[in-house]
Amino acid sequence: MSRDEYNDVLGKAYDAKLMKRLLGYAKPYWKLLLLSLVLLILITGLELLNPYLLKIAIDDYINGNKKPMYEVDINSDIEGVEFNGFKYIRKEDSTESQLSNSPLKKILKNNGNYYLVDYDTENIDKGIPLDKDNYLRFREKDLSGINRISLYFLIVIFFTFIFNYGQIYLLNYTGQRIIFNIREELFNHIQSLSVSFFDKNPIGRLVTRVTNDTETLNEMYTSVLINLFKDILMLIGIMIIMLKMDYKLALLSFSLLPAIFIVAIIFRKHIREVYRISRAQLAKINSSLNENITGMKIIQIFNKEKKISKEFDKLNKNYLNTSVKEVTIYAMLRPAIEMIKSLGIATLIYFGGGKVLSNTIEFGMLYIFIDYLQKFFGPIMELTEKYNELQSAMASSERIFDILDNDSFIENIQTPKKLHKIRGKIEFKNVWFAYDKEDWVLKDINFTINPGDTIAFVGATGAGKSSIINLITRLYDIQKGEILIDGINIKELDKYELRKNIGVVLQDVFLFAGTIEDNIRLSNKNITRSEVEDVAKYVNAYNFIDSLPGKYDEPVMERGSTLSSGERQLLAFARTLAYDPKILILDEATSNIDTETELLIQDALEKLMKNRTSIAIAHRLSTIQHADNIIVLSNGKIIEMGNHQELLAKEGMYYDLYKLQYNEVF
Template structure:
């Protein structure tokens, strides 16, 4: 499987890549009419910008030499025309900016939607190898960089080109010698721009790398805040963040230094051009060889001439940033989920709840086997428990049943059919997993029970909550079923979160119910309530339990004891005690601990 984690912040890639640009332009294709209209508006805006100095030139040369009524009338008409051009330029600029930003926002919206949808489809193994902070950066920072490219580079590039070409043409037509004198500065500008690009590229790579590290660090700290407080590691975590933040600050300082040198340098070159024009053109004016209006227009055009060059140079950085962001975004979009539906999946499979493992071997990494030649069968409606030391492979079996991972050897059957032939949506819909750590989304209690499925009525939600004994505590809340839940459900107790997960599972009525340490870390009174709830919801369902506390699995039809990835022994509670094997040893050990705690 290709690893997306290879495409990190330091892989900037080319400053311009035709293939990447072609893919980016595909997203703009549905909005080609808006983009063409924006380019047309920019052409008009560039024409207005070029015309303004020329109008002033006409006013100076044609109407300011001799006082007369005709001169006054001509100046009045030119002034009015100049004012209309300013108003027209304002309107066109407003329309173009709004239209371009609207189009860019729509494009980036669709890319961000596609990214999020793609991430939803990725397998658990993908998230095992990719820090959440970097994935968040892909969906937020990188897509925002593309927004800058669409608005600042892709279309506005045409305006800069129109301005440069238009100014060069009009300068040549007004006075060839003065124009050539101005153009002599172009090689100096290009050398300066090339030097700037070579420096900013390396600095940009460093800034992106440091920013990615900061995002990953923030995500790890916020998710582990409870552990940080428990072990009093606030100062150490702050020092780590401060060190990385200082490195990011230092990288930004170097980036700012490059810009602080580049912009004044360009200003000096432009001022040098103005000085040369004043020296040479001023002499020609005094000699009567050129009109003063031409000199005035040239000074204005030289200011306008350097602005697009400076913009184009700085847009190189935006373009490079967009290429790097698009490379990472497309690398993510091209990463195929390792778990996919079969080419010809078995539709409308009738689930009864029979599960069979046949000689299953599984490893998360290459051949570091977590499960070794596992075989067992669970009949419909049967209850079975997996017990064993930590790391024996209990949770891995659960992950394989829901096809969150695929086996390397052997096969897993659901009602006699290989689960790889069953559509993932159908398979997971019929397997309910109740975890030890229940995850609740920020929202309301109602939303967390139905998981944004609007097909359930309020009566059905209330009925499910009553059935699992959750209705009592919900009714005591100020907003009842509309009570807000903070992220991860931290404003509810562990037992309350567990009861909500039972209600959630009951709403979808799965044929197979998996209890993964569902009663761990819960007080005795709440455990009794949850046990009573479990006894109600497992009726007519195939039930699989994973528990360290052996007292919770004694009533199961069958208990499978795992040790180092293999089935060590199996049987019911009494049969395993009589064997006096690993189960007997674990039972005695827990029984002894309970006695000592009393």
């Protein structure tokens, strides 16, 4: 794996600077996040309350018959259960010190029957039998207590549901709003970057940043960030409660923590490496899919399906094997934690059970410790598994911020000069340009295009023709020299205002998914339907549009795949005319058109170029013979300049190109 691939998928498990920046996006929603945190604290408290309610139900009410009772005179003023000439009062319910000398009784069960016996005996021979009605009289307080605890349980469950619903909704709503803002900022930033940025960054990678990486951050905001507090609160709450109730049993339970930490460290070490490889292999699969689906026509033409299938199968199997390793590690983690948990419960039962039998602690106490111990392992498991989510979020945020911090803009001047009524005069003065450092593509270019003139550029591939177009529209900035529009340096103009006045028709016309009308007006609501129809008629696009089932509402598939090259070209002309630019640029606009369509396009071109400064790039010299001036480029320099007849008379490079193209002998 290359270093770039490594860095692309692996980041720090936690980066304070990145986290601070990520929290900055959450700042506008701090009230919602605070409310979510408050709800989380309440939910944690309610979840910790459940086992305690069970303890009370078990120790105070279900096992209430085993509680010691004072046997006092029936005439006593203290409230109690009257039976067999005496009054019986639970020891725990009494605050009277004089009762301490009274005999203690309890209720024993034997063969389905109940007996009232001395508290310090298990012998029922001297006990007094209790029928069902009398037994229920002794248990009346226990029954009412169980009913009360059951009601408390229902209340706790109800509020846990309400708080959980509110917390999950608030958290996910906030997370989605934060991700919406990040995704929008990222997309807008990408749009504002110079074209040179896209020359160096694959489109698939940028799409991944806007989609997958932002979604990974959503997991961090909704799953890791807030729920991390819940897990920590749960652990702290359980530890405090267990220590308060019985610190010896609590310390016994906590003695398993070192074993958990060892398992977590081993897990983290192995899963980090497998996770890194897995993400890199998935990136390769995505890259392969993008490349092969895009080039499917070539694959099928050259019958390369089997070869491509084998290559993809190899990538897919590698990813499968790594995924199996990842699953294996996770499959080992849970049983390991479960084994430690079971060992802890067994230890509690062994030592706690002995204390229950010796009446040192009550059964409910042992039960609540087992329950809390089970709950204790839940957050530990969550914290262990959230490691990968946090690491993935850090890596994604690093990649996102790497784009957001990219400053390869075409700088727009703060106080631009106004283009009140553009005439269309273009001047290149000593222009030098390179895409990469000083690897010059254009070298000391000088020419002037007067308003309304038609200028053509010819030359071999790589001569610099398209670069001149990119510079006029200021998609790139020059390193040396000046480019002037109506005598004003284009760097002193608002770049958006400049581009509004320049119409560009490329050889490979890009159409958006939508309708024919959408692709002509390009979401400009100021262009009416009638204006769309008018420009379509003017550039000869009306006939083919009218033949479509939906006409102007006919759906256009991605990149206009259902339309011919000529139809796409005519739509591009209609689109350009709808915006009425003062400068028209045609980059190989008729290079791949059949003869019949070319006649329509040539007619459309004449209409388009009328009263406009026009710049044409063409390999087919027949399309530019009537240009006012033809500039011949070679290796980034102007070799010749003049009209068609003048250049032929010179018998230079243009003459050679013309002779090769038409096979004429002069």
